[in-house]
Amino acid sequence: MAAIMEEDATPAAPKRSFPTSISLGSCIGGVPIKLHLSFFLLLLIEFITSIRLARDFPLYMLFVVVLYGPVLLLTVLIHELGHIFATKRLGGDVAGIVLWPLGGFALCGPTGTLSGELKVALAGPLTHIPQMFFWWMIYLLVKYEFDMTGNATGIWPAFAIFLKTMSSGPAGFFQVLSGEAVWLNVVLFCFNLLIPAYPLDGGRVYAAGLMLKLGVEPTKAAFVTAMTAIVISLAMVSYAVITIFIGAGGFSLYFGLVGLYVFFESYELKNAVKRDDLKNHPIFGRECYQSGGATAGGDLTMADVSAPADIPAEEGVMA
Numbered sequence: 001m002a003a004i005m006e007e008d009a010t011p012a013a014p015k016r017s018f019p020t021s022i023s024l025g026s027c028i029g030g031v032p033i034k035l036h037l038s039f040f041l042l043l044l045i046e047f048i049t050s051i052r053l054a055r056d057f058p059l060y061m062l063f064v065v066v067l068y069g070p071v072l073l074l075t076v077l078i079h080e081l082g083h084i085f086a087t088k089r090l091g092g093d094v095a096g097i098v099l100w101p102l103g104g105f106a107l108c109g110p111t112g113t114l115s116g117e118l119k120v121a122l123a124g125p126l127t128h129i130p131q132m133f134f135w136w137m138i139y140l141l142v143k144y145e146f147d148m149t150g151n152a153t154g155i156w157p158a159f160a161i162f163l164k165t166m167s168s169g170p171a172g173f174f175q176v177l178s179g180e181a182v183w184l185n186v187v188l189f190c191f192n193l194l195i196p197a198y199p200l201d202g203g204r205v206y207a208a209g210l211m212l213k214l215g216v217e218p219t220k221a222a223f224v225t226a227m228t229a230i231v232i233s234l235a236m237v238s239y240a241v242i243t244i245f246i247g248a249g250g251f252s253l254y255f256g257l258v259g260l261y262v263f264f265e266s267y268e269l270k271n272a273v274k275r276d277d278l279k280n281h282p283i284f285g286r287e288c289y290q291s292g293g294a295t296a297g298g299d300l301t302m303a304d305v306s307a308p309a310d311i312p313a314e315e316g317v318m319a
Contacts, residue, residue, distance in 0.1 A: 021098065028084050028094075033077070036100035041257075043068040057163045059173060071181050073099065075188065078131060079124045080106040086123035090116040118212070121204045128189035135181040142175040157182050197229040197262050198269060199283070207284075222284045223273045229266035233259045 021034040043065065050064045080097045083106035087094050097106055106124070139157050157179025166176040196206035207225040210216040216224070240256025269281065278284045 027081065028088060031084055031094050032096040034096065034098050036098055039099050053163065057167050059167045060163060063166060063173065063177060066177060067180055072184065075131060075184060076104045078127050079188070080104040082123040082127035083120055086120045090119065092120070118205065118208050121201050121208065125189050125193040125201050128185040132182055132185035135178045135185065139175060139178040139182060142171055142178060159183055195232060197232040198225050199265050203229055218284065219273055219278060222269060222278055226266045226270040226273065229262055230270070233263035233266060236262065
């Protein structure tokens with residue numbers, strides 16, 4: 001007869017999990033802010049692609065670190081604070097802010113009314129207007145001290161990174177940096193507000209507009225929103241593949257990743273419509289949507305998306 005052994009009753013030590021985010025403190029009534037470690041994905045991509053220019057323009061690597069590090073982080077954070085502030089003012093609940101590779105999420109609860117939810121959706125992109133003017137003023141102040149050459153001259157910054165100017169000294173460096181920060185906010189404003197791709201801000205406004213202005217019922221609005229976003233996402237991925245194939249910079253890869261994210265989120269929304277399961281969807285399952293309204297909290301903020309610019313081949317690179 002086999003011996004009966006008494007098992008060790010000592011509980012196993014809990015497994016330590018690697019932290020995926022860093023706490024940045026709190027704001028506006030104690031709302032916690034976390035920085036997801038994968039936020040540095042874009043910075044890593046741009047830094048790797050900048051190595052090719054390090055020999056001739058070593059300051060370009062520093063430029064990439066500053067632009068896609070603290071400048072982008074602050075820009076995205078202010079965008080999300082716009083959502084948070086609007087939600088708080090309209091009586092909604094806020095769980096927190098998570099900053100991650102595709103920008104950030106403001107984890108907002110519904111405000112209870114469709115007009116309130118639309119205001120929350122618009123509040124984030126609108127923060128880019130004062131941010132744009134802030135960086136433009138810095139650009140003008142630095143320009144007063146330093147006269148750029150070539151196509152970089154003018155009261156409005158060129159949509160390009162002028163390597164020789166950037167490497168000429170502190171004034172040139174900060175003028176190019178502030179100019180790119182201006183364009184960063186212009187692109188973020190347009191991308192978030194004018195592109196009707198779920199789950200971006202524009203996609204939320206698009207869905208809400210279908211129901212509020214055109215009287216489209218929730219299920220049909222969700223389907224139209226999903227299909228519109230799928231088409232846009234495929235265009236984004238195609239653009240990324242083409243530009244990478246012809247030798248464009250690392251940001252095209254990031255642009256493609258954003259497109260893939262939009263595609264999968266929209267495809268899942270389409271499947272939820274097909275399954276008649278919108279009630280369990282994190283956005284369209286909210287009461288405002290189910291009753292013919294729309295909730296626009298928890299919006300995604302995109303990082304800067306650049307397009308080829310007409311600049312001198314020996315001095316400029318894609319933003």
